[in-house]
Amino acid sequence: MNIIEKTHAAVPKIGDFFNNFDGANPDKNLNDVISAVNYFIDIALKTAGIVAVVILIFAAFGYATAYGDDSKAETAKKAIFWTIAGLVIIGLAYGIVKSIDVWLLK
Numbered sequence: 001m002n003i004i005e006k007t008h009a010a011v012p013k014i015g016d017f018f019n020n021f022d023g024a025n026p027d028k029n030l031n032d033v034i035s036a037v038n039y040f041i042d043i044a045l046k047t048a049g050i051v052a053v054v055i056l057i058f059a060a061f062g063y064a065t066a067y068g069d070d071s072k073a074e075t076a077k078k079a080i081f082w083t084i085a086g087l088v089i090i091g092l093a094y095g096i097v098k099s100i101d102v103w104l105l106k
Helices: 003-010 026-064 070-104
Strands: none
Touching: 026 070
């Protein structure tokens, strides 16, 4: 066994990281990596969506309790606008990720 084979044997494989390594099927290992990355992106986008909805609720509450104070109402309007814009971007990102996922894993 030469030095390259020893080094290769000592380095953990990506599939080992997911406890699902199958040396006979490298395509399966690539799909495991893609699935794991997709899972983390999915969690991040869902978390961002939940945070955006919470911010939207607080901004709406701020707008409702402005009681004629134009500066508070304007601040709340901006927060509502940008939160809705963020939700649209999150929705588009989620759609793109799902489209790429279908394309990569078929």
